[in-house]
Amino acid sequence: MKLQKIVAAGQSLLGIVNSATTFKPSRAPAIPLAVKSPYMNTWLEVGSRGNGELAGNWPAPQPGDVAGTTGAVTGWAGLIKVDGTVYTWMGAPAVDGNFPQNVVQNSVEYTSQSSIFTSTAGKVNLKVTFTSPVTPTDFQRQSVIGTYLKVEVSSNDGATHNVQVYADTSAEWVSIHNTDVAEWSFSDLNGVLSHASWRQVQSEFNADYPDDAAHWGKWYWSTGSDSSVTYQSGGHQTVRRNFIQNGKLPSTQDNKFRAIDDDYPVFGFAQDLGSVDRPVNILYTIVHAQSNAVTFLGAQGQVSVPSLWTSYFNSDAALVEFFYKDIGSISNAIDDKIQSDSIKAGGQNYATITTLSTRQALGAVQLAGTPTKPYLFLKEISSNGNSQTVDVLFPAIPIYLYLNPTLVKLVLDPLYENQESGHWPHTYAIHDLGTNYPRVVGHPDGNAEEMPVEECGNMIIATLAYYQKTQDTSYLQAHYNIMKQWTGYLIQDSLIPAHQLSTDDFQGPLENQTNLAIKGIIAIGAMGKIAETVGQQDDARNFTAIAKDYVGKWVDLAMTMDGGLPHTNLAYQDPKSHGIFSLLFVSLPTSRGVLFDWCNADMIWYPGLLYNIYADKLLNLNIVPAPIFQQQSDFYPTVAQKYGVPLDTRNMVTKSDWEIWTAAVANGPTKDFIIGKIATWLAETPTNRAFTDLYDTTNGDFPGNKFIARPVVGGHFALLAL
Structure with missing residues (x-):
């Protein structure tokens, strides 16, 4: 069993129950993280573990396959370094057999389109918000299969603290079958940095075998481009170790495409926030881009039907850029309406x-x-x-x-x-x-x-x-x-x-x-x-x-x-x-x-x-x-x-x-x-x-x-x- 799977299997032991966590409006059996389509359907499982902690547990697709028996995870990890001390704020990443200490989670809240986790990492507070926009009357925006992840860092003692933040996704997003070979690339376009990853052998409409995961299309993990950001793709231990040791990444690419379970490739970003004394925000997005959505037997016979987003954007890059920069359009209006009504x-x-x-x-x-x-x-x-x-x-x-x-x-x-x-x-x-x-x-x-x-x-x-x-x-x-x-x-x-x-x-x-x-x-x-x-x-x-x-x-x-x-x-x-x-x-x-x-x-x-x-x-x-x-x-x-x-x-x-x-x-x-x-x-x-x-x-x-x-x-x- 590979290390990543050992971590996944043992994560319930690592996520120590934090009785101080409060849940609003309820302790749900699972908390939606990136839930936007049949294939972007990732949740933090809560119920039987009882703690609902983002740190110490791997997010998981719902379900992993038709029978829900693969034990698949959507590898999504977050680390933070505060005055030289490293904490985990998402997932259960291990480096050289060691797990960074988890942040202390304080609360979990869900609304109609967002899930918000607040926690403490030493002398700083974290507010981590996952938003899958609900825009039912705006088909252009609703057609985008994407989720925002916003991390807010602030001092909790009035003093300044030296802070670096890290987040990655793994090739496990590409397929629930870890023997599948993944490929990936990196781009820096118009102020948006993106790691793209995909199944090497694309199988449009899951022609090779049916399950509840997509075997075609690309996943884009993105953040804003500025001088504080470094990046890296590579084996999960290598990339995460670089951040833990250095607080940054070497901005390099691993070009050895391989099976997902071969050293579990991850795609990381590190942001050096410098001295933090007031709230600082980092924005990430994850987008799933499939040019064609389904094959359909209708009036014209059996035809491929394009994803609606292709009518609004002429490329994956344009789609990803629009979504990342569209964060300003997201409001709490739909949350407030559903709650009030x-x-x-x-x-x-x-x-x-x-x-x-x-x-x-x-x-x-x-x-x-x-x-x-x-x-x-x-x-x-x-x-x-x-x-x-x-x-x-x-x-x-x-x-x-x-x-x-x-x-x-x-x-x-x-x-x-x-x-x-x-x-x-x-x-x-x-x-x-x-x-x-x-x-x-x-x-x-x-x-x-x-x-x-x-x-x-x-x-x-x-x-x-x-x-x-x-x-x-x-x-x-x-x-x-x-x-x-x-x-x-x-x-x-x-x-x-x-x-x-x-x-x-x-x-x-x-x-x-x-x-x-x-x-x-x-x-x-x-x-x-x-x-x-x-x-x-x-x-x-x-x-x-x-x-x-x-x-x-x-x-x-x-x-x-x-x-x-x-x-x-x-x-x-x-x-x-x-x-x-x-x-x-x-x-x-x-x-x-x-x-x-x-x-x-x-x-x-x-x-x-x-x-x-x-x-x-x-x-x-x-x-x-x-x-x-x-x-x-x-x-x-x-x-x-x-x-x-x-x-x-x-x-x-x-x-x-x-x-x-x-x-x-x-x-x-x-x-x-x-x-x-x-x-x-x-x-x-x-x-x-x-x-x-x-x-x-x-x-x-x-x-x-x-x-x-x-x-x-x-x-x-x-x-x-x-």
Whole structure:
């Protein structure tokens, strides 16, 4: 085992718990550092280690691969020399078997777009801020896959101190496979110094093998050019030793390109700040540049779709320079808005959840195409590598509706284009546009995971939600025919759904699902609104009448008094018979894996979360009878566990996105109750990965090593989308 890996494996021993660290607004299971795209998704893992210290722990990609099992790190190290004494402020770098002492961390704070660490290194204070900008209405800036790292150094005793600061990235950013060969270069252009690194054998669109890391494009690690800055590329011990011994680097390049784990090449900068008595700032940036974003099967056949940033910048160098010098455009306005709006909608507990969710939700998508024909491509992340998964983008749409409804259109467009171009042979809506992102090539053979009611309902509901926020009637007209086709399918199969999967496919398929049925019925009602909007009055009357008829029958089929309070069941039951259907599930495979093998018969099952009725409120349809909302609100607290309300009685797991959807349409006390449970889970969960949406409500853990860093946390904005 190479030294870098020894360090990574032993870092939890080195990061001594600092009980003085305070967390604001909460001790999250992981803190976002550079989170801007499916491939720039680096976090500081916190939960199971318990300390949340930037010094002594390696940042890690979320996840390292589809299974999340490689143990990959994104080598990112920081050192500071104060009056001759060296401290570590980021990562766990070792030189000659010795680890510089860690700074004393005082606090960790996260906002929607920034994570801020404050610490003490002897007689100076450090404030380290990671900012992945959130600019949802400015597509030029949002298209840049980049993160700012700002280091502020100040004296803490009123005296002057001699200070040098060092920071590097390693070739581990290039690939999660450490036997891959890396190359690198250095440039000094227009006042910006940059180390570029890349995989020697570029594999565009991950053609060689699929995983959750990019095998093409270049990474740029940059800082400002002035006389105080020195640089070096080379083996990790060599470069870091030079700084520790000399407080500077020799400004040389190592030209021996090699495997990542061959002496772990790093790319360092050192700044000599001289005598420091007042705050001094250093700015770094990291940028990921891929000329092409995805390969897409659409109206023009299978084509390469460029990253949207290529429409604004004619080279990687121009992109990097713009981003570095654009720091002045970054403000706290979006942080303040999300914080303020969230508190008004659901209190501080709710703001704790939404602020942690923002970068994660937007970090699973990438803008591509051109300004006249942009797309928003989505990677499911961790539960599998699917592209444009409909039942993943659907729970995420509240954040798009809140930040910029046009994003809903851009994420739906590839799905419409693929299916309307004849690349999907079925009459129901497709589940996803490809097994392995970024190959957004659909399933022309028709062999995809089947969730017919789920995905038809999702597409229609999301489309009407987009229209209601934008009044873009042309979008409804353009896709009317295929939505009418899907509605026909829902009329056949949504009132009494056949044995099939819903979005909660990890629970296995089931027939007559109450929650799935109401989604289909709401979608039929939504199609009535769509038809009315585009002047199809006969269709409007027909679809509206069917929806109203179906919902009345649904109430009779779905409601029970089991347990003393009226509520809906997981699946329809006949109260005159022996309860509910006898079902046997043994190792039922889905694209997201088999998490539970179980057998249950002759029992009454309830859906803990009737989350699909949220769409009725979102679209203002008023199809679902008002008493249903109140009855469910009264029922949820009676079945809640320590960390939340289970999805249903098949097991004790829940999903935080659906919990928030449920809370958004619950009465005030139940809304606060559910939100409070999730906030408690965030502060106490033993998990140390990015915000998992699936977890056990009894112990706060999550099953398997999946459901990490997924975009569905955009659903946490459900209150704000209303």
